[in-house]
Amino acid sequence: MQKAVWGRAFVYQMLDLHQLTVEAAGYGLLWNEVRGRLQALTARQVEFDPAGPVSGFLTTLAEDLRSSMMPFPDGGAEKVCSPMLDDIERLLADAGRLRNDPLQTLFTDTLRAAAGAYRACGLPLPDDMVTAVEVSFDHQSAPVDSALPIQVIATTRLGDTPSGVSAHVDIVVSPTYLDELTVFALPYVLLHECVCHVFQGPWGPGRIQADADSRFAEGWMDHIAYTVACDQARALAGGKPASSLSAVPRPGALREAADQVHRARHQPHPRDRAWAARAMGVRAARNLAELMTRLPELAGRPVEAAAAFRRLSLRLNVSEFSNTQRDLFVAAVHKATLARTEHGLVVQLRRYLERDDLVHLVEGTVKLFT
Template sequence: MNGERSLPLHVQKAVVGRALVYQVLDLHQVPLEDAGYGLLWTAVRDRLQTSTAVQLAFDPPGSLGSYLNQLGADLRGALSFFCRDAERACAALLDDIARVLAEAGRAHDELLGTVFTDALEAAADVYYRHGLHDSQDMVKLVSTSFGHLHGSVQSELPIQLAATTYLQDLPEGPSANVDVVINPDLLDELTVFSLPYVMLHECICHVLQGPWQAERVQADAASRFAEGWMDVVAYVVHQAMDNPRRAETAGPGLLDTLRTAARQEAAEKVHRARYAQTRDRAWAQRAMGARAAWSIVALMGRVPEGGSDPSAFVELSVKLNTSSFTNEQRDLFVTGVHKATLQGQADPCLEQQVRTYLKAHDLEYLVHNILRLFT
């Protein structure tokens, strides 16, 4: 990556502390509730909220590592046990919190920065696997900046974070900056667990948008292709990942949810929220793109040339996203697919075009024919 702007240290402490402890709390919630000690679990979460709020409000001195160790001790000291059974039941939770915070405190990497770096490298790998090898070079010119505010984040998503990509092509090649704004006061589990999907969306949909050999044009915020269709790609890729962090990356990370399903469940909620009806008509554009994409996923999974693996859909999508087709042509392609699948089943002409594409992988032939037949 080209560089990054980080959060102030006192905000980093609160964000990292909450994010890490939320993961451990999620892992232990069901066993403690089942054993009848759900109130103790709630007491730890409440103490986490209070401790990190104090960090935000008063900015006490000290390093991130020292704060995380202090936070672990603070959470352990928050509980008063009424019997030995309760103490034993909570021991694993408190020990895991202490271990995770201690490991993070010893980390040399800037943990928030690695959140984006890991997502960017995972996205570049997706493009690389489908023959777009220049994606590995593009990541070197991408930068990210983290900011914070203490009011509500303006977003259509039900999370306390907003991420926006700005294309900033340089003489040496295509580049982008991803601006991430967090509300640390209201940072919750849904925001933390959906981080990998949200970051993948920015990288897969926008950072790696093409064409890479010419000046790129920023897609509209209501683009049927960029914000609807390509978001399905990001979601499909995310849900297929065992862990979004790269295997060769050592040490703790904010994306390493201890329960993989927690990350997947959060991604599903946020993914669906992108297409929920709002006062802004842009939701319908995103919804049209998503419905068209899911229709193609289903069609490719049904025809003999396809298969249950969505890799053919992902390949088609990333190649279209990096092609010489304009943003308007990509949106019209989505409109055509949506029109051809509006009645609940694919138009026979669309099915024939898709089957031909799966045999020959001729993207230009497919796009031009969809535009000719259905727009």
């Protein structure tokens, strides 16, 4: 299973990087042939699981992908396809020398990025809360049954004890059905778990898990996780293969995948009754973020407004407020910004910016409609 996941994940990066060049030159059929060959070889690995090191499998995979295109039909095909095959070969060779599982590395990097987002907002996230987080990876042969268009499921279980807080993140991947969207969406998917759930407050034993239809945890905070994922992708240099699932050669692929999966989370789905609650949370978050850019205190300073909104959201996620109270706040913001902006919400928000009083903001906003 592990070999197939590594093979697909890294080859998908190179196929993505070269796709438009190959397609524009008129050799899209060859690109599709390489992709099809990749899926067939990795599916065979999953089914029969032949023995041998990961490095050996990746080397053989690169050789087989190259041989599947030989001989080139003409000089033009060789000119545009050879760089792609060379990049695949180099990246798989580098991946074969990795000492750690790239999925584990990705989770560790994502956990640090999430902790960094909280600390950047002045929230003193304890080091032992980060180190107490555990992660497990599993595989399944059947396709993932999910309302989302990806072949991975990630869930967080809070496991607080009297001695401190902890969390366990379970990640299940379907190697046989692993596609490009899943690979490029992984940083965002894991950021959702870490930003929304792992570091949920209040930071003390006895935290209560938010429900799957929580407007705040699954909607509002998912919007925050999405913006963090986009910021992380924009910060990447790109261009050079790095045998990493986060530092991909075309960072735009991460933003595109995050956007597609983020939108899918709050789109109507016949088997997902919670989509409307998530949609309300996302809409309320976007509306309040946009409102903050129009307030006199932040007008003309979009970067500062975005930072202020993120800080407000993360503070609320770690606050003493219960999950129910957070959801009531989201519902009130949604109602106050649904058709036109209620003046009372503007007053509450401006007072928050002046006094930095989160309790007054939440309680005052909820009282607008009670």
